[in-house]
Amino acid sequence: MKYIFSITFIILSFTFFCQCKGLSKKCIKTIGDGYMHTGQTSALELSEGKKFQFVAIFYEGQNYRISSCSDILLGDLQLTVRNLNRQLFYDNHGNGSTSYDFKVSNTQKLIISLIAPKKESNNNLASSEDIIGCVTAIVGVRL
DSSP, X not given: OHHHHHHHHHHHHHHHHXXXXXXXXXXXXXXXXXXXXXXXXXXXXXXXXXXEEEEEEEOTTOEEEEEEEEOTTTOSOEEXXXXXXXXXXXXXXXXXXXXXXXXXXXXXXXXXXXXXXOOOOOXXXXXXXXXXXXXXXXXEEEO
């Protein structure tokens, strides 16, 4: 019996991983003309009100675009970019903006955060912990 549960868990995990990988591929296509995907991509399942962070390296003198995508169930993500000292460089405040263009003056690591909005709960609907979707952030460099 425990083997059946183990196999089911593995299959479900693989299915969710594939769904997030598919979202990443779609998001890469939306990075825009004049930008090339750097290979710095991160994707994860996220529930409402939760945060996902990753660190990426940005090189001096380069123009970058960070593009974020999410499953429609989650709504508009809040995208923030901070340095390692937690100084805020950008925050879209969940306003629907899905990308951020910038140029770095010196090579540095930046923390990219994606925060799924927390929606008003309705007793007739599933709780916010039940709503899970994929989120991804793609880093592109200007050609």
